[in-house]
Structure formats: C-alpha cells, structure tokens
Amino acid sequence: MHVDVAKPYVLEAASQPKPGRLAYWLDLRSVDVTEREETGATRYRLKLVYQTLYVPLSPAERYLPAFELRFKDGDDVAVAKVPPFKFIMAPLREVIPEVPAEGPEGYLRPDAKPQAVSTRRDRILFGVGLGLAGLALIFLAYDRAWWPFRARPDRPFARASRRLRSLARLNDDEAYRAGLLDLHRAFDASAGRRVLAEDVRGFLESHGVFRAQEREIDRFFAASRQAFFANDVSGAEKAMPLPAMAALGAELSAAERRAS
Template sequence: MVGRIVLALVMVLLVGAAQAQPGANDGQAVTVRAERDIGFFAGDLVTAEITIATPPGASLDRASLPVPGPVTYWLDLRAITVAEHKGAVTLRMTYQNFYVALDARPMEIPGFSVRLQVGGDARTMDVPPWTIGVSPLREVAPPAKEDPKAYLQADRPAGLADAVRWWAVAGGLAGAAILALLPLAYHHAWGPFRRRVDRPFAIAIRHLRRLEARGETEEGYLEALLVLHRALDRADGRRVLADDVQTFLDRHSVFASLDVPLEAFFQASRRAFFGSASAQARHDLPFRDLLVLGRALAVAERGRT
C-alpha cells in the first residue's frame, strides 16, 4: 500500500515535470494541461488541453493532427478540437481509457508531432508524451444466483398516456379533412355538386305558360317563338337556324321524333320574323301548337345525358 502511494507520488511529480517542461522547439513552448493526472478507471474519458505557442504569421497544418481512433491497444482518441488564437493554438484532446487495471499504475499517453506553416516553410512541433495514473475498479459482489437472467430486474410497467386529448385532436383533424373535401367535390362536381344536365326547354315551357296566362297577343306569340329559339340555341350550344334543323336532330337524337313539328316551327318563325307576316304564321302554327311543341321538347330533353 505504501509502495502504491509512493508510486503515485512519483507519477504526479513526473507529470508535473512533463507539464513544466518546455518543448525543445526553438524556444517555442508546448504546454499540456490535463484535467487530472490520477484516478482513471476503465472507460473514463481523459481530457487534455495542449497549448502550442506559434510564431507570428504561423498557421497550423490541420492535416498533421492525429486522427480520432485507436491510439494504442488501451487508448482511443475520441475527439480533437482546435482553437487558433493570436500567438497560440489550443488543441482539446479527448481520449478514452480502456485499460482494465488490476492495480494503480502510471500509463503513458504517447506524444505526437504537428506541423506549422510559417511563410513558405513547414516547422514541426513535438507534443511530448505524458502520464496518467490508472486505477482498478472495486469489486461488485451480488448474491449468487443460478440463472444469470435472474440478475436482470423486471421491466418497469409503461405509464398510461392520457388518450382523451389525442382522440379530440384526431377527431378535429378528421373533421377538417372532411371539410377540405367540400371544395374539392365542388371543383370536380362530385356528389351534391354534380351539374344537372341543362334543361333549356323546361325553363322555356314555364315561360310559355306565363305567356299563355297573359292571353294570346301578337307580341306574346313572337315572344313565344323567341323563347323556343333561345332554348334551341342553348340546347345546341350555337345558333340554330331553319336550315340547321336536320344537323340539330343528328346531333341530338332525343329530339329525332320531333322533326316535323320543328320544321313547322322554323317555317312559322321565318314567316313571322323575316316575311313580316306574323298573322299568317299564327294561323299556320297557333300558340297552342307552340305549347305542344315546347312540352314535347321538354319531355324529350329529360332523356339527354
């Protein structure tokens, strides 16, 4: 035991000497400052701050720094950070000790060299090795058990989260998603937003009934002709003239059976509007026949898709 204390003291002195010792690099100093020198167990991190005084205009060649990884069989370099100041470079080294010591003993962390660029020249600076004291772990002596699994404790039961709040959130989001479907359905004309097939003759027949209620006059008759003209135009998406009846019927086969009354309608309209003979037209195709034609067209258009 006394021997170990003496050894530790010697080690402290040695490390102190290493710290105090200036680097033999043209009078430039390399200083190693360790967090502590002793009391490292297996797995402990060993940190050290190495300050390298640099001449004016010198810069550190970072390619010359040690690469994180295994350094010796018992020591890994975990990380290295560099801070450059005016006149000095500070390297923060983090090693990890894997030496499983059976007794307290000094272990030497190897030194390394770094290069400085001064003007066009390269200058090598040596970081000296230093020593740390490693110590054994104390014994762990649980009561002996036959099954090794018995050393493991049972899992802690998982805590119960409060689901009510999350159900509320999920419900709210589902509601928002359904609401977002509404403009989409409108845009695509789905479901309730589906456009009904345009029924110009259904609208026309309502107009004709209003005209009928007003009593038969010449103006009313001409208006009725116009109402049917506009409905035909709307059904075809273009202006339908007397000469177009056949092509209109070819395009809209649902009205095919109405070819004769449609021809009569166009002839009467032609006479009324362009022959300036509305009395003759009213005689040839009276208002009630217009109503009959309008109704027939309105019935036929229900078959349009």
C-alpha cells in the first residue's frame, strides 16, 4: 500500500504497525517503509508481511486489522486510516480423493521391516582406537617412569629441570641459590659422587651424552663458584641468569632422556 502526503508533513514512526502477534491465528512478521519525493508531496510505501496460523476446517472469513498512520507538521497532525482487509481462509483438501484399486485398505501402508545393520566396521575401528590409546599410555608411562617402569634408571636432571622451571618464576637471590644447589645435586647424582668445577672434564669423559652442553656447564660452575665462594650472587646472576640455568637444566634433561 502507499500513502501520498502533502509537504512538509512527515510520517510519525511511532504510528507504524509493530511486528508481533496480532491474534491467535495471525502474526505481523515485518514492516518495511520507504518514501519517495513526488511533485509537492511525499509518497510513503508500506510493505507488511503477515503469517496466518491455525487454518480453519472449513472456509471462513478473516480480517487483517485496521490501523492509523499519523503525519506531523510541527503541532499539526494528519491521520490516514487504513481499513481492515477481509479475505477467505480455507484448508487445502482433496476435492475428489482417488480410491485405490484394492479398496479402502489401500490407504494403509504396511509397516517397514527392520533391517539389521552390521556393526563390524565400527567394532574394528573401536578396537584399533583402543589399542592405539593403550600403546600411547604405555609410552607415556615409560617416559614418566610410572608403574611398572619405576625400576628404570633415575633421571636427576629431569627432577632438577622441573625445579628450575618453578624457581625461574621467582627470580630472587634465594631462588637463585636454590637453583644452583638443585643443579649441583643433579650432577652429583648422575656421577655417583660430588662433582666440582675441577671434575667437569672427567664427568664429561664418562658421560659423553652431555658433551654438547660443555660450554654452558662450565659457565654454570663458574657462576656457582662466584655465588658461594666469592659471596657475589648478583655477579653470578649476571654471569648466568636463572632462566639460562633453567634452559641448561632442560637441555641436560633431554640428553639424559635420550641416553636412558
């Protein structure tokens, strides 16, 4: 529908129909308003989309409700009344239904016979997945030294590396000293005796798997000597910060794991 209004009247937005439920059988789904300038007037075009519900069992009259549109020019108000729209609503039915050759019984359909569905493929895939999950769990238990792999040789550098990662987040003097001691104890446990700076060459000869980290190991023992013997923790931290010590612990742990 469209309404032509003399200028300078404009449509009052609040007077437009609001989408929503209008009756138990009728919804207003959307309202679309456009305007176009005409000679001396404004043409408003309204597109209203309705949805009907609850179709009656027999043809019946229905009415789209009336509404008013208000147009304002300052304090002046003009009203356009839209009357109700009458239409006939009727159900869709067969006028002359076709009778089956076998009589009224033909309207009934036999029950569909159930068909057996093979689950063999699903059971095979489930078994394969279960086996792979079990195998992955075994590898994880071996890597973490869980039961029944607890008898595997100890990994002192793995313990020290976990501890150093925690201490690196604190990053204070006490944490630094604790990190030095943890890594020292890992060297001692791996060698089976106390390892001092003078013993590093012999340790690497008997534990060649750590030779790639020789330079960082020397750096660690030098920082340790500066912290404990020269009582210069700040200087030791500059020589080898705690994050660098944690990185060395991770590298030694990885080498230890490869050798086990």
